[in-house]
Amino acid sequence: MGREHEDNAPEVRDGLVFGVHWGFLAFFAGLGGYYLVSLVLAAVLTGSVDDLPARASTEIGPIILLAFLPNLLLGLGPAIGSWLRGRGLRADYGLIPNARDLKVGLACGGFALLVGYLLNLVLLAVYGPESVNSGPLVELASGLGDELVWLILAALVVVLAAPVTEELLFRGAMWNSLAFYRVPQWAILLLTALVFAQVHGEPSRMIALFGQGVAIGVARLVTGRTGASMVAHAANNLPPALLLFTMP
Template identity: 30%
Template sequence: MTPPTTQVDSPPAHRWGFGAFVLAELVLILSAVFLSAAAGPVGVDEPIPPIVIVVVTALPTMLAAGVAVLATLLRGNGPVIDLRLRWSWPDVRAGLKLGLAGLVLTAVAGVIWARTVGKLDPSSALASVVDAQPMPVALGIVMFVYTWLVGPACEEMIYRGLLWGAIERLRWSRWAAFTLSTAIFAVSHLEPLRTSLLLVIAIPIGWARLVTGRLPASIVAHQINNFVPALGILLMSLGLWR
């Protein structure tokens, strides 16, 4: 199905490109490695401190999103223009619809994935860690808010914002931007077993960016998709679900 044509004003040219995206990815990966190393070694049977889980999970993505914003401020027109962050209710409604459709698609894909791979849990690596090492309620709430709202916004700024804008700067088609951002988003999670599932999850999120021409729709779609796993993390921390 061909996405409807959207009327989006062409933003002024920016001077950042793939280099800015690569820098953001390096910040994400290296900060995660540094923070993990700074936390010290953990024995096989030794639980990971909950605060370490929160910091190593949330801070690298937030730092990488900060790099995306900084790139637009230093070499562009700011995040609202360069990352297409202008909010509108039609975009929010589109994100809600595609996010809900994505939940159904993700549920079906999750069942197929689990049956294909075997008895492995298709949930995220983070949920598996939290399940093995429950965290205090306060940190559970922090992780719920991050996983549901903050994390998706940061990831969208990196992949459907910075990466998408870098592809646009080369004057490639929006289909190329959609395909590349979807694939790189899935691979960048560094969860090889779940890459195919992440590809499916990313399709409606990227589609929201494609059909509206702006980032808020994909942010909302991503947040809708993340609500269920975020709720699972919260319930685990409350001891209400195992």
């Protein structure tokens, strides 16, 4: 009987790679790839960005959209980790939003917008409009000008692609790994929001990004699914994406 119980017991190392949950390795692989590609692009595109105003409009779009490449790679590590060591994207992360994910995600996305708006008002008073109002999207819009095709592609990346890759990393691989080691849910919510804010690389807006990260993370906390936080993230990114078409 003791032998039968031993045979049916779960493996102690299930879900582990080199003694560490595979989600942690997937998280650091995604984050490491993000910074590595960012450094490579910074080195390769330095000259291209300097003479951007002199380039033809057909060349500007591809150069600027390359800036999104590191962001898209954030989700590669979690995806590969899930395929190799996990049960697949749908099972590990709840990647495909269901009806409840949509409801909770939209509510949390609206709350994230409100939190970001209120915190940015405070940051405006502290840092001034030049620091808070400037950012990657402002630079992107000014570079693309009125090139409609490239603006549409940029908006799609901001609303669809970025929420998927970032949520796979933060509210997917990182969240699952911390939960595997029984870190309290409230601590996971704050930790993932903190890393989410730091990766965006906007020091003057970090407090607002942290608040928005918490609001987006609540969708994952309530539903237990990354699909809900993806919806919240997309809803939060929609107004800034639409503003791309209104900037001079």
